[in-house]
Amino acid sequence: MSNRDVKRIANHLSLSPQVFKEKFIRVDEDGDNVIDGAPCPFLLDDNRCSIYEVRPAACRQYPHTGGKQFFEHLNLHRKNINHCPALFEIINLLEKQ
Ligand code: SF4
Known part of the structure; x- marks a missing residue:
């Protein structure tokens, strides 16, 4: 996840980028920031994405x-x-x- 993704999603959730990272991001084995958790913490019970309009670029692609x-x-x-x-x-x- 890029810094641009972090800022956009953090802003959407009314969190600072730092707090967003602490709550939802981990660094993977390749050194990339990724959403922490499986299933994704933004996945709703009906399989919709709770941050769909601001989802990370990797999810869009x-x-x-x-x-x-x-x-x-x-x-x-x-x-x-x-x-x-x-x-x-x-x-x-x-x-x-
Ligand atoms: S689209 Fe991305 S952010 Fe949204 S629920 Fe799926 S994995 Fe999570």
Whole structure:
């Protein structure tokens, strides 16, 4: 999650970026800021996102299949294909060509 994401979401939640990070962000094994928790703490019981209008860029771009992004995320696709039916369909269609 970028600093821009942090500022936008923190502002939406009326939190300072620092407090938002303390409550919702952890640093992953690659050194990236990621939302802490699975399922995501912003996921509502009806599967909607409680911060949809200000969600992180990575959530907006998921499953990262648009344009050049597709080839930049091949390792991620390998993991996500088991979780994302849309990605599964896209890979299946590509394999048929
Ligand atoms: S879109 Fe992103 S922020 Fe929203 S619930 Fe899903 S993972 Fe969480």
